[in-house]
Amino acid sequence: MTASGISESAVETLAARERARFLEQNPKSIALAERARHSLFGGVPMHWMSDWSTPSPLFVSRAQGARFYDVDGHDYVDFCLGDTGSMFGHSPAPIARALAEQGGNGLTTMLPGEDAVVAGELLAERFGLPYWQVATTATDANRFVLRWARAITGRKVVLVFDGCYHGTVDDVMVRHKNDRTVHRPGLLGQAYDLTQYSRAVPFNDLAALEAALAQGDVAAVLCEPAMTNIGMVLPEPGYHAKLRELTRQYGTLLIIDETHTISTGPGGCTRAWNLEPDFITLGKPIAGGVPCSVYGCSAEMATAMQLARSHASEHGEGHGHSGMGTTLSANALAMHCMRTNLSEVMTEAAYAHMLPLAARLAAGFRQLIDKHALNWSVTELGARSEFQFCAQSPKTGADAEAAFHDSLQMTLHLYLINRGILITPFHNMTLCCPDTSVSDVDRLLATLDEALSELLAIPGARQ
Template sequence: MTASGIAEHAVETFAARERQRFLEQNPKSVALAERARHSLFGGVPMHWMADWSTPCPLFVERAQGARFHDVDGHEYIDFCLGDTGSMFGHSPAPIARALAEQAGNGLTTMLPGEDAVVAGELLAGRFGLPYWQVTATATDANRYVLRWARAITGRKVLLVFDGCYHGTVDDVMVRHRDGRTVHRSGLVGQAHDLTRYSRSIPFNDIAALEAALAQGDVCALLCEPAMTNIGMVLPEPGFLQKCRELTRRYGSLLIVDETHTISTGIGGCTKLWGLDPDFFVLGKPIAGGVPCGVFGCSAAMADAMSQARRHASEHSHGHSGMGTTLSANALAMHCMRANLEQVMTQAAYDHMLPLAARLAEGFRGLIGKHGLQWSVTELGARCEFQFCPQPPKTGAEAEAAFHDDLQMALHLYLINRGILITPFHNMTLCCPDTSEADADRLIATLDEALTELLAIPGARE
């Protein structure tokens, strides 16, 4: 018996049956996977695309709204939505129009247009920070903000929470183990000792937070308002306010990364919870699915950035180490403006949030019905069921609740019946095109999966 309450042999029996079903009903995906093996490393354009629960990659033909179709003609309800990259649905009509409008007017020029001005004004009005910069991704935004934080404070150490997600910034690839900061397992090709200038502590641990900041060498705390990649972990009451208080007390900056938590509301957790960060980062959904990221800063930080830039350029022309030629390109700016004006609206959130609550309630009902010691965590338009009796409070607790084989078996069952949820954990996201019927179908299908799994002899031994 595992911590999930379901025997391993039952999970494997269940999964084997579902793997066979996938192979039988997806011959074109199977053929494409074999063909791709000869030209793409791992048979996919990015290696992690092969890490899903399917026995071979599922190849997509087209996507629209809350649905996509695979090359074998199957339709899927999508609760993954590009892991937030398509948070407001696939190819929203205003974004499709913006792409067509800009296609013949230049894609990248290294110069701004009116769209940049309008987008900056919209960002400032929505998130409460007066000054903005545009990047290609949230990873870039985090990397550049970290450079600014180190330049402004004159300190080198970055503080992060154990299990955090901030893209592929090298400095965040650390974990907290036995009271020490260590490299994240599975890290490939790491040449430098990240623990020299990065420090990892448990989420929701005020004592550890103050002890880390009190050393006086932390340039910034980079954090998600709620953890979303190690499994969803919500902040304890008052914890984020303590983060703001203690960073100020010890002369460190507060960077809030809302790339995932923007699902909470139109101004994110920053506005909803009054977080008052020095820097704010957002990526993935900001341009409606077109690659783009942004970071905003307070007026005080803008002044400090100007001073840091002047200091760095006193003796030479130099290079800031920030920005690429595709940053803030004309196509992304036009799409971001359209997204902020027409897609990422209060009306969209008013539709999405109640559906996520409906899903969460449905998950709780299934857990009770099947007598499982699992829990559910909610955050805005997303929710997750986790294989632990109480919602986790730290990244370590969330990770301890993982049961990869069970999770992948349940995901594959759903995929085989036309439903996709976020891989690697059990998170769902609702978009403006998701319907109550879609949510109800996910609950009903998961109910069928659990019923069949638990009917295997010895599943509860």
Template sequence: MTASGISETAVEAFVARERQCFLEQNPKSVALAERARHSLYGGVPMHWMADWSTPCPLFVERAKGARFYDVDGHEYIDFCLGDTGSMFGHSPAPIAKALAEQGDNGLTTMLPGEDAVIAGELLAERFGLPYWQVATTATDANRFVVRWSRAITQRKVLLVFDGCYHGTVDDVMVRCRDGETVHRAGLIGQAYDLTEHSRSIPFNDVAALEAALAQGDVAALLCEPAMTNIGMVLPAPGFMQQCRELTRKYGSLLIIDETHTISTDIGGCTRLWNLDPDFFVVGKPIAGGVPCSVFGCSAAMADAMHIAQQRAHEPGRDASASGHGHSGMGTTLSANALAMHCMRANLEQVMTQAAYDHMLPLAKRLAGGLRHLIGKHQLNWSVTELGARCEFQFCAEPPKTGAEAEAAFHDSLQMALHLYLINRGILITPFHNMTLCCPDTCAADVDRLITTLDQALGELLAMPVARE
């Protein structure tokens, strides 16, 4: 018997049937997978595209709104939405128009245009921080903000929560094990000890937070206001406010990464919960799915950044390492004209209050449906909600830490359920059981997901020795 309450024997039989079903239904994807194996490492352009529950990659032909279509002609309701990259639907009309407009007017020049000014003003108005910079991915933005934080505070240690996700920033690739910071499992090619300048502590643990900050060497706490990658973990009441109070008390900065949690509200958790960060980061959905990210800072941080720049030019420092071009921040395609035009269109016409007013009630409807299924099938599972997203987890109570969320993982069961949904035209986020509603999602889509998952559980639990 597994921790989820369903036997592994039943899961194995269930998934074997579904794998065969997938192979029979998707001959063109199977053929493309075989062809790709000879030119793409692992048969995919990015290795994690092979980590889905399907026996071979599912190849997509096109996507629009809340739906995508595979090369075999099947239609899917998409509750993954590019893991938030297409949070407002695939190819929203204003973004498609912006792409066409800018496509004939230059893609990248290394110079700003009016779109950049307007986008900066819109970001400041929406998120409450006055100054902004633009990067290409949230990984880039987080790397740059960490560098700024170390320069401002003249401290080296970055503090993160166990199980965090902030892209592929080297400094965050650590975990907390028995109170000690260790390298994340499976970390490839790591050449130096990350634990020298990174520290990991449990989420929602105020005592551990203060103990870590009290050492006086923490440049910044980098965190999501709610954890979203190790399974969703919500902050305890008042915990994020304590993060703000304690970072100030011990002279550390607070960086809020809302790349995923921006689904909560038009101003993110930052405005909704009045978090008042020193730096704010948001990535993949900010330009409607076009690669782009931003980070904002307070006026005090802008002044501190200027002082840090002056410090870098002090006599005696290596002249070859000074100047903006050698700061370790920025890439040639950062803030390119195409991304800026799309970000402006997204902020003005797509990422609107009306969009959130549509998405949030649908996610609540979905969460209620998931709870009904859990009760109907007498499962010791739970549901966590955060704005337009929700997740069912294989534990009786919503987890409070990354370790608790990880302990509830049941990979084989999760992948079996995902594959069942895919075979019936529904996609949810891989790696865990998270869903996201977009402005093109409708109540019928939500109900279809609930009905299909109900069927999956009924069939699985009806198998021999499903419950031992």
């Protein structure tokens, strides 16, 4: 029996219909995919772009607000939004203006401007941490903060949670299996043993957390406030307070990665849940879709960072050789867009629109689950909601993974795509932006209702 309670044969019957429909109605995308095969590895500019539910890559012509348009002329309501990169809609008017403004004034100089000062002030006000640095991706931000944490503490081990997502940092490519840390399945080209200095424990498991910290060698815990990439997993009541208590008890720094959880509100979970991290990292949507990321730190960490730099300089390891920063980090274009995004786009008013729509969508998912008598659940986090193929919302990454039914998820996604709706790939997560409307939410719910009705009408669908 599958985790979802729906037979694989019924899923394949519906999937075959939907694949044929896609191929029939997307000739220009198919032609571009064939052309791209001769110059792009896998026919796409980044290999995972071919891992969607479509039988051939879907090629986009333009995007605006909560919609995008493909090369065959179809328009889509977008609940994926670049998997958070366009959390506030595609090309918000202030960002389009900022791009034009900075386009004629220089793109990168390796020097700061006033935009950097204003952006730093806005970040400090929003998140409560006084000092900030800028990188290009959340992966960079996480990598750099881990270096700081190791330099400050003199320890080497990093602790993460099983099923976590922190970009492509080597140190986080581990899982927790059979009470030990192992390499993440599918990891390519790994030359050294990550488990020497990385440790993974289950989320929401305080006993496992304390046992890992009690060894006294953990420089930092790198933590999403709620897990978002293996299926959404929310913290148990009191978990974050105990996490902070234990990290302080064992001399371990706490890094909160808000890259996805910024969907909760203008200050992310850090502000909404009164968290007290030593460092915050954040990427993707911070500059309105322009590549940019940031990390912030407490005053205590800023002092410790300066001491670490001074120590490195005394040993001839200072200026320009810290292992942090790239030439395009904090470039002028990104800084102008981040300043604009923080002041004009990523606002309280934007969240006031997004959050009720996400709640409406989550409530609709629950109604559909009840209507079709499915043993599924729904998890919410601010502007995000997700339906999961398990009776209760998962408590750990392993729980969320056990509920996967990949072929069913892919089939439902393809059904939606064929009818002009996109949700986040690889799981069933949705995101509402300031341009999402009530009618968009209701359209997604009605179309998913049709998909489930059609699927469950197939003989032998229920198990």
